[in-house]
Amino acid sequence: MRSGDPVIGTSTHTVGRESWTTAALGCVPVVRWCAALFQTVRTTLREIFDENAYDRYLQRTREARSVESYREFMREREAGLAKCPRCC
Amino acid sequence: MRIAKILIWLGIAALGALALATIAWSRKESISALWLVTAALCSYALGYRFYSKFVAAKVLALDAMRATPAERLENGRDFVRTNKWVVFGHHFAAIAGPGPLLGPVLAAQFGYLPGTLWIIVGAVFAGCVQDFVILLFSVRRDGKSLGQMARDEIGKTAGVVSFVAVISIIIVLLAVVALVIVNALRSSPWGAFTIGMTIPIALLMGVYLRYVRPGRVMEASALGFLLVVLGIFGGQWVSHSSAASFFTLGVTTLAVLIIAYSFAASALPVWLLLAPRDYLSTFVKLGTIAILVVGIILVHPHLQMPALTRFVDGTGPVFAGNLFPFAFITIACGAISGFHSLISSGTTPKLIACEKQTRMVGYGAMLAESFVGIMAVIAACTLLPGTYFAVNSGPGMVGGSPAAAVATISQWGFPVTMNDMNAMADAVGEKTLFFRTGGAPAFALGMAKIFSDSLGGKAVMAIWYHFAIMFEALFILTVLDAGTRVGRFMLQDALGHIWKPLGRTSWYPSIVACSALMVGAWGYFLWQGIRDPLGGINSLWPLFGICNQLLAAVALCVATTIIVKMGRARYMWVTLGPLGWLVAVTFTASWHKIFNPNPLIGFLAHAHQIAGGPATADLQRRIFNDRLDAAVAGLLVVLVTVIVIESVVQWVSVISGRKKAACNETPFVPTQYAEEAL
Numbered sequence: 001m002r003s004g005d006p007v008i009g010t011s012t013h014t015v016g017r018e019s020w021t022t023a024a025l026g027c028v029p030v031v032r033w034c035a036a037l038f039q040t041v042r043t044t045l046r047e048i049f050d051e052n053a054y055d056r057y058l059q060r061t062r063e064a065r066s067v068e069s070y071r072e073f074m075r076e077r078e079a080g081l082a083k084c085p086r087c088c
Numbered sequence: 089m090r091i092a093k094i095l096i097w098l099g100i101a102a103l104g105a106l107a108l109a110t111i112a113w114s115r116k117e118s119i120s121a122l123w124l125v126t127a128a129l130c131s132y133a134l135g136y137r138f139y140s141k142f143v144a145a146k147v148l149a150l151d152a153m154r155a156t157p158a159e160r161l162e163n164g165r166d167f168v169r170t171n172k173w174v175v176f177g178h179h180f181a182a183i184a185g186p187g188p189l190l191g192p193v194l195a196a197q198f199g200y201l202p203g204t205l206w207i208i209v210g211a212v213f214a215g216c217v218q219d220f221v222i223l224l225f226s227v228r229r230d231g232k233s234l235g236q237m238a239r240d241e242i243g244k245t246a247g248v249v250s251f252v253a254v255i256s257i258i259i260v261l262l263a264v265v266a267l268v269i270v271n272a273l274r275s276s277p278w279g280a281f282t283i284g285m286t287i288p289i290a291l292l293m294g295v296y297l298r299y300v301r302p303g304r305v306m307e308a309s310a311l312g313f314l315l316v317v318l319g320i321f322g323g324q325w326v327s328h329s330s331a332a333s334f335f336t337l338g339v340t341t342l343a344v345l346i347i348a349y350s351f352a353a354s355a356l357p358v359w360l361l362l363a364p365r366d367y368l369s370t371f372v373k374l375g376t377i378a379i380l381v382v383g384i385i386l387v388h389p390h391l392q393m394p395a396l397t398r399f400v401d402g403t404g405p406v407f408a409g410n411l412f413p414f415a416f417i418t419i420a421c422g423a424i425s426g427f428h429s430l431i432s433s434g435t436t437p438k439l440i441a442c443e444k445q446t447r448m449v450g451y452g453a454m455l456a457e458s459f460v461g462i463m464a465v466i467a468a469c470t471l472l473p474g475t476y477f478a479v480n481s482g483p484g485m486v487g488g489s490p491a492a493a494v495a496t497i498s499q500w501g502f503p504v505t506m507n508d509m510n511a512m513a514d515a516v517g518e519k520t521l522f523f524r525t526g527g528a529p530a531f532a533l534g535m536a537k538i539f540s541d542s543l544g545g546k547a548v549m550a551i552w553y554h555f556a557i558m559f560e561a562l563f564i565l566t567v568l569d570a571g572t573r574v575g576r577f578m579l580q581d582a583l584g585h586i587w588k589p590l591g592r593t594s595w596y597p598s599i600v601a602c603s604a605l606m607v608g609a610w611g612y613f614l615w616q617g618i619r620d621p622l623g624g625i626n627s628l629w630p631l632f633g634i635c636n637q638l639l640a641a642v643a644l645c646v647a648t649t650i651i652v653k654m655g656r657a658r659y660m661w662v663t664l665g666p667l668g669w670l671v672a673v674t675f676t677a678s679w680h681k682i683f684n685p686n687p688l689i690g691f692l693a694h695a696h697q698i699a700g701g702p703a704t705a706d707l708q709r710r711i712f713n714d715r716l717d718a719a720v721a722g723l724l725v726v727l728v729t730v731i732v733i734e735s736v737v738q739w740v741s742v743i744s745g746r747k748k749a750a751c752n753e754t755p756f757v758p759t760q761y762a763e764e765a766l
Contacts, residue, residue, distance in 0.1 A: 044177035047170065049305035049367055056164045070302030074359040079593065080166065081358050083577050085434055086366070086570045087183045087427045 104130025121466040122388040128462045132455045135212035140451040147659040150443045155759040157230045169441040180453040182431045186563040187421030188461040193527035195418040196468040197406040199396040202415045203465050210423025211458030214666035220450035221647045222429045226437040228753045234433045240752045241649050243734050249727040250642050257635040258575045263613030264632045265564045267624050268526035270342045277335035278323040283561045285319035293364035309371040339618040347611045353569030354603040369566035376559045387542045393469035405481035407626045408688035413677040417633030422461020426639025467534030474504025479530045482623020483523050490522045516553035525623040532556035575606040616713045638728045641670045645735040652739045653751035678725045682718045691718035
């Protein structure tokens with residue numbers, strides 16, 4: 001993922017899949033629109049569920065997905081998660 | 089093209105006016121819920137298209153060329169430029185909790201009209217504006233929190249007041265939502281089993297996420313959701329088995345278990361329980377809200393509750409107090425909620441890629457939340473009024489027994505029979521539905537009715553009811569464990585100024601002590617609620633509403649001060665109007681809760697009334713509780729008065745020219761993404 005992309009929060013994996021979808025289905029506007037909608041919903045859910053944050057962590061630290069890297073990611077994120085207010 | 093646009097907007101305005109007129113003037117016959125949906129959607133469309141655009145252009149002067157903190161301070165952790173739809177979803181998931189579901193259900197005792205109008209008008213002119221302006225002002229200040237902005241823009245006292253207001257609101261909020269869950273699970277083996285199962289499921293998800301498939305949160309959440317659904321069916325089986333008595337719990341046992349659980353959740357590592365539960369709750373929340381919207385639109389039920397009930401005079405059995413001001417503090421989150429200002433000045437401003445997106449995220453997400461509130465009004469008002477009052481009234485308000493409650497409620501003109509209530513309880517797999525105060529069971533009944541009408545029929549009503557209870561309880565438990573933890577961090581921050589080791593968030597004695605303090609504080613109010621013969625909600629929900637709306641008043645003081653300091657005093661009415669309204673509402677409500685001579689409303693009058701009884705330890709405790717509640721309401725009013733006065737002094741100084749109009753914005757830096765912005 002290029003730093004400064006307008007859609008931050010997509011992993012390289014997702015961007016790859018998006019390109020494939022667009023290429024394969026791009027000729028039909030409605031299908032293309034649906035594919036874009038699906039991608040946005042998927043990215044939103046990945047952001048809400050911190051999957052993108054973990055991907056960004058892996059990119060930043062150049063680590064591989066593993067028990068150890070996830071433990072470090074959670075440790076780094078612990079204070080933020082614990083302080084994150086949730087409305088009534 | 090231009091004429092076509094004008095015609096479309098005129099059509100939307102006309103349709104909205106027709107829908108509002110229909111819900112406002114229908115008295116004799118029940119109306120379709122679709123009128124409420126139409127009125128809300130048309131008002132939201134007009135509010136977003138015209139009012140928010142006016143605020144964005146004239147008041148805030150949004151500048152697409154200004155770099156946001158997500159661009160300038162990007163670090164891949166907190167500050168990340170993010171797609172606007174993604175931020176919208178993230179923000180909505182954070183602001184949507186049980187509040188917009190429970191408040192409107194409780195306020196339905198006045199009829200469907202007051203709640204609906206307040207949710208629509210309050211959101212468009214107050215709640216959305218608050219969320220929008222606070223988000224933008226935080227974006228222009230490197231993502232600073234509300235407390236920091238209050239200190240920088242108004243003064244040091246304002247910073248202290250907002251800290252006290254936030255701590256108070258968290259304590260009262262946690263107590264009141266814990267009370268709701270206790271009332272929902274009381275004597276309900278099915279519910280207790282299902283909710284109990286969510287704890288090992290969350291622990292299992294924590295272990296799965298950490299050791300089995302690291303970071304695959306959506307996968308783990310889907311798995312957790314499936315297990316929760318199995319738990320619902322398991323609960324049905326348990327409720328008919330010999331284990332039913334083990335899960336049939338009284339209010340005291342439930343309160344102790346919830347307090348112990350929250351203490352553990354606050355002290356345990358975040359990955360084990362808090363994070364997985366948060367993910368699971370969000371997963372269920374987004375899915376269920378979407379299903380509820382679709383269900384209501386498909387079924388478009390008729391409302392059984394009248395537009396206005398006799399209880400607008402303040403004699404309501406759900407909570408005592410007149411329509412003004414109590415309807416406006418009972419419904420907070422669907423119309424305006426001070427708590428939102430914490431989120432608008434928390435995570436969200438650090439994700440905004442372009443200033444112009446604050447309109448869609450801040451104003452738009454609050455409109456979506458308001459729509460959830462409308463869904464809750466519909467769910468409550470589709471119940472027969474007699475059933476609604478039998479479920480939602482405390483024993484002290486309608487007589488101590490089900491038979492007395494039936495007689496009292498029928499006498500009010502809302503017919504209900506023991507047979508009706510027993511049949512309803514049977515249909516949803518409960519032993520009784522009498523005196524289930526707090527709003528959650530009534531909402532679950534309404535939701536189950538709508539769901540079963542659209543999918544599965546009466547045969548699956550019990551499953552839908554317990555699904556709804558599980559959905560609300562999951563929300564509430566997440567608020568409880570995350571809220572206790574947030575409160576613990578705030579306490580540690582504050583106590584660290586007195587003795588440094590107490591401020592260390594990794595020092596275990598401090599973790600345990602501050603968790604115990606936090607749990608003890610809200611646990612005290614919870615205990616008070618479960619021992620209250622009037623049902624607890626009668627005292628605690630108004631107190632919570634007052635705290636929440638006073639926090640909104642603090643946020644609007646900050647917003648108005650910044651608008652004045654920006655040199656745009658001629659537009660200060662945009663935030664001053666909602667501020668004036670909230671001050672009138674909360675100060676009047678506080679006055680009534682403290683000094684009203686009716687013991688059902690005034691804390692001091694209630695203390696005075698029961699003081700005449702035999703002097704027992706229990707009586708002394710109840711008198712002390714009433715005085716404590718009065719003191720909390722009084723203290724908050726005094727603190728907010730200080731902040732309002734301090735703000736007014738600032739406004740007068742700037743407007744009269746005695747002080748230079750300058751605010752503490754981060755200096756302008758041009759964005760590197762000008763092409764995108766244009």
